Amino acid sequence: MDFDLTEEQVAFQETARDFARERLAPNASRWDAERQFPAEALREAAALGFAGIYVEEALGGTGLGRLDAALIFEELAAADPSTAAFLTIHNMVAWMIARFADAALRARFLPKVLSAELFVAYCLTEPGSGSDAAALKTRAERDGNAAYRLNGSKAFISGGGVADLYATMVRTGEAGARGITCVLVEKGAAGLTFGRPEHKLGWNSQPTTMVNFQDCLVPVGNRLGAEGEGFRIAMAGLDGGRINIAACSLGGARACLEAATAYVRQRRAFGRALAEFQALQFRLADMATELEAARLMVHRAAAALDKGAPDATLRSAMAKRYATDACFRICDEALQLHGGYGYMKEYQLERYLRDLRVHRILEGTNEIMRVIIARALLGAA
Numbered sequence: 001m002d003f004d005l006t007e008e009q010v011a012f013q014e015t016a017r018d019f020a021r022e023r024l025a026p027n028a029s030r031w032d033a034e035r036q037f038p039a040e041a042l043r044e045a046a047a048l049g050f051a052g053i054y055v056e057e058a059l060g061g062t063g064l065g066r067l068d069a070a071l072i073f074e075e076l077a078a079a080d081p082s083t084a085a086f087l088t089i090h091n092m093v094a095w096m097i098a099r100f101a102d103a104a105l106r107a108r109f110l111p112k113v114l115s116a117e118l119f120v121a122y123c124l125t126e127p128g129s130g131s132d133a134a135a136l137k138t139r140a141e142r143d144g145n146a147a148y149r150l151n152g153s154k155a156f157i158s159g160g161g162v163a164d165l166y167a168t169m170v171r172t173g174e175a176g177a178r179g180i181t182c183v184l185v186e187k188g189a190a191g192l193t194f195g196r197p198e199h200k201l202g203w204n205s206q207p208t209t210m211v212n213f214q215d216c217l218v219p220v221g222n223r224l225g226a227e228g229e230g231f232r233i234a235m236a237g238l239d240g241g242r243i244n245i246a247a248c249s250l251g252g253a254r255a256c257l258e259a260a261t262a263y264v265r266q267r268r269a270f271g272r273a274l275a276e277f278q279a280l281q282f283r284l285a286d287m288a289t290e291l292e293a294a295r296l297m298v299h300r301a302a303a304a305l306d307k308g309a310p311d312a313t314l315r316s317a318m319a320k321r322y323a324t325d326a327c328f329r330i331c332d333e334a335l336q337l338h339g340g341y342g343y344m345k346e347y348q349l350e351r352y353l354r355d356l357r358v359h360r361i362l363e364g365t366n367e368i369m370r371v372i373i374a375r376a377l378l379g380a381a
Helices: 007-024 028-034 039-047 066-077 081-100 103-114 230-266 278-307 312-337 339-343 349-360 366-378
Strands: 120-123 139-143 147-158 165-171 180-186 192-194 208-219
Touching (some): 007 039, 007 066, 028 081, 039 081, 066 081, 066 278, 081 103, 081 120, 081 230, 081 349, 120 147, 139 165, 147 180, 180 208, 180 230, 230 278, 230 312, 230 349, 278 312, 312 339, 312 349, 312 366, 339 349
Parallel strands (some): 120 165
Antiparallel strands (some): 139 147, 147 208, 165 180, 192 208
């Protein structure tokens, strides 16, 4: 077992770090305050290969693995967790198209997704079925042989309204997971509308809206996989999505730990630097230890997914649960170590805290991660 990065991994890690420092960090606070979607910066990231990280090279992607992606997303999130997280969703849908679309559908959409000419969104959650995704009610009925007619709504959709393509889970058959199908809905389709942008605690550089379908016609050729395979496709995407969002938590927590370490070195109280107080030294030590433990879990889960290991889903759930909880605590501790300054927007600790809070909810809440872990331990279905 080798914990050292390869030369190639160091190279693209540095590329991501430089891009984050030059393009994301100087603008992240403004994008957050103005609720501005950074389309230009995302397309620049795509030009570096960051819009199709684990899409194979033969299909135009970067051809890297899930561990490689975790390294990249940590670097991007160290500057801007919100924008990095949107890019994780874009990568997830790009992989779904590359993996499950037929040749004609891939040729039609994938090149434009990989260049970020088209932005994509993932539509699974509904107003009445959050954690119980298999209970979704959005319905797709055949309209002749060539189209589906969609009716229903999706909730909390990142990129709603700005995305050009929506990977949407719909019910085409029986109740439960086996009756779900995945279709790609194009922006501009008749019957596709969006709710108002939600006012959120964080993740303000990406809009979140309801996505509504009212007699929305979608070509049958826009289907990913066969009818009834949608839930399997959705869950396959979520294993990687959980690792990606955990990696974004690593980046945000690392930035906060670095800021806190620098602050206690220069801030003085009672005639001494804060870094000289053992109580604060111990808090930094615990923060650094938790961050390293979280990183090891994320990398282990990513390696399992890369190998197609049978325990990849379990490890992804464990990594997501632990990393997102631990990294939020690290951000909170870093803010506390800054005292009143940590509460001020100028120091940006509060932005990281707000952005990382939602990581414990999305891609399956951490309570659902515990269900997945417990079922694997107990051998439950």
